């Protein structure tokens with residue numbers, strides 16, 4: 066009861082904050098907040114894969130596909146933003162389906178290694194196919210986002226577009242996670258051989274989770290392209306993929322809001338070091354601290370604090386069994 | 389008529405013949421035991437029958453249909469359901485959800501239906517789940533997380549989930565390991581009731597008392613090969629069987 070009210074209050078604060086953020090500070094801050102929204106899209110869309118127990122470190126590849134595809138469609142063919150966004154997502158999903166199909170039989174580290182190779186392959190293509198992507202000169206002159214033919218020129222309006230997009234993506238992902246489909250994903254993550262023995266086509270459900278994640282990563286990439294209007298292959302490196310994974314771990318994998326909290330928290334915290342070598346160090350430390358002290362992620366922090374508060378008599382700490 | 393007929397079943401792991409030219413026949417309505425010392429190839433047989441491993445050679449016919457080449461999820465849908473030797477559960481889900489999953493996954497729902505349906509389960513599935521829980525004595529634990537159950541109940545939950553999948557043939561891999569006398573007696577009674585309700589059972593177990601008291605026919609494996617086959621008293625007095633068990637220092641219960 067009490068916690069429900071607490072959650073409602075927190076939600077309300079988040080919504081009000083999200084709605085008024087562009088009014089604080091200038092363009093610089095709006096840009097940071099947009100970055101937060103994009104990172105939440107990426108982190109949340111990795112979750113289905115993680116639910117199935119797959120260590121997916123390939124997400125930035127599919128963000129890149131969505132970004133380049135939509136940017137080129139909008140720039141060269143003049144496709145409206147909505148369409149280029151959907152095409153970007155669809156192409157990512159299609160490539161994800163093709164690349165995912167043969168690799169989903171692999172497990173654990175082997176799967177992770179293959180997904181890392183996706184990142185390198187896609188980045189190399191973006192780098193070497195100069196006639197299409199401009200390679201290392203970077204792709205510039207990408208049209209601004211538009212809605213129903215109306216170009217969104219101000220950074221604030223583009224922020225609201227990202228917010229709307231994020232809300233839609235989160236609603237879809239939430240709905241799926243708490244459906245039978247989500248339950249099946251979780252069952253596969255907990256014991257895939259048992260799921261199989263009960264009649265689940267494990268490969269299909271894993272592929273669906275993976276492809277769905279690719280679609281939304283592509284959508285996030287498409288929005289990214291239209292907002293920053295410049296694409297540069299190294300931006301979509303392996304490190305970005307690792308960061309997306311770290312958002313999920315640091316935020317917490319036990320609940321839908323984990324990646325949202327993780328992405329928001331880390332993006333804001335790391336902002337002063339962005340692009341420098343410290344960024345990587347920072348992420349490593351965040352990951353290490355989480356594994357050591359908060360294995361359930363930030364979302365378990367309130368519960369732990371409440372536990373410390375009420376149970377200061379020194380009851381044994383809850384030992385959460387390793388999954 | 390034979391419900392399950394495996395002929396010349398063979399599985400090599402590298403140079404090791406874990407299962408070597410084994411014939412197993414299970415008739416509808418029987419409780420058949422599959423015994424043998426550690427490493428004899430019992431679990432491997434289960435993995436072959438349930439499609440978790442492809443056989444190196446041999447054929448498997450179940451209910452008139454060839455199984456070799458089918459994936460585990462196809463085989464479950466045909467009514468052959470297995471449990472695991474190591475306790476394998478959805479540990480972070482409730483007992484109820486575990487059984488619901490067992491039931492749901494085998495029900496003839498397509499991919500598309502799964503995509504569209506919410507988590508709320510249809511009434512008939514909930515009813516059936518409660519029946520299974522009642523039947524297996526797990527009803528009082530329905531809302532517990534599977535990981536919080538005592539070991540014996542966890543083993544029983546594994547059987548309950550398999551039952552929920554409505555098997556024609558149930559393969560039980562060491563259902564009473566680690567149970568005390570009382571618990572194992574209960575589970576063995578449960579196995580008999582399962583059979584009386586129309587499910588055929590093939591059972592791997594080291595607990596000789598349990599096997600002898602429950603099975604009508606016993607197949608003995610040793611080093612991947614079939615040593616002998618017969619009624620409990622025939623097998624129990626067979627010299628080769630006794631030697632196989634003594635030779636390996638195996639447990640006599």
Ligand SMILES: Nc1ncnc2c1ncn2[C@@H]1O[C@H](COP(=O)(O)OP(=O)(O)OP(=O)(O)O)[C@@H](O)[C@H]1O
Nearest residue numbers: 401404406424425426427428429430431432433473
């Ligand atoms: N996946 C595998 N890869 C390689 N060797 C295996 C594999 N599975 C089983 N084996 C080997 O095959 C042989 C038979 O193993 P299996 O698990 O079938 O024995 P078991 O009769 O079930 O024994 P236990 O009573 O100890 O469970 C053993 O020598 C085992 O080491």
Ligand SMILES: [Mg+2]
Nearest residue numbers: 430431432473
């Ligand atoms: Mg075994």
